[in-house]
Amino acid sequence: MSSESDEATYEKCHFTCVYCGFDGRTFDGWMQMTIDHILPKSCEGSDEPDNRVAACGSCNSITSRMKFERTASREEILEKKRQYVAESRRKFYRVWAERVMPRYLERPLLPLSSLVGLNAEVT
Numbered sequence: 369m370s371s372e373s374d375e376a377t378y379e380k381c382h383f384t385c386v387y388c389g390f391d392g393r394t395f396d397g398w399m400q401m402t403i404d405h406i407l408p409k410s411c412e413g414s415d416e417p418d419n420r421v422a423a424c425g426s427c428n429s430i431t432s433r434m435k436f437e438r439t440a441s442r443e444e445i446l447e448k449k450r451q452y453v454a455e456s457r458r459k460f461y462r463v464w465a466e467r468v469m470p471r472y473l474e475r476p477l478l479p480l481s482s483l484v485g486l487n488a489e490v491t
Contacts, residue, residue, distance in 0.1 A: 373415075373417070373420070374403050376417065377403055377417065377420045377421065377422055378392065378398075378401060378422050380417075380421075380422075381421055381422035383397070383398065383401065383422065384422065385401070385422060385423050385424040385427050386404075386421045386422060386423060386446065386450075387404075387423055387424075387427035387430075387431070387449055387450050387453040388424060388426070388427050388453055388454075388457065390424035390426075390427070392422065392424065400424050400425050400426075401422055401423070401424060401425075402422075402423055402424070402425050402428045403420050403421070403422065403423070404420070404421050404422070404423035404427070404428045404431065405419050405420060406419050406420070406421060406442055406445050406446060406449075407419055407436055407438070407440070407442075407445055408432075408434070408435075408436070410435075411435055411436050411437075412438050418442070419442075421446075427449075427453050430452065430453050430456045430457075431449045431452060431453065434448070434449065434452060436448070
């Protein structure tokens, strides 16, 4: 369950990831939303509202190890994070398109009854 400050952050960002634009307005989308600290706490960032934004789990993970100077502006950090997310997503997409997609599209989906650990019939 989200805290009131988390909900205020989501509303401020219109339930949209500030890095990739992921839409968190549906239930499944909302379940993927997280709070990101623009200047990370590990770089002495605060938990104040102006240092918090909505981010999807993927973008929060991608930017989680980035380091910034305490003197960097909010806008500089957001721009660097957006650029890094865009570059990372392009790299991930290439890997997915070359390695995952061809294998997935070449084989049919398995029937539910063949999955290991599925004991009940699906109706």
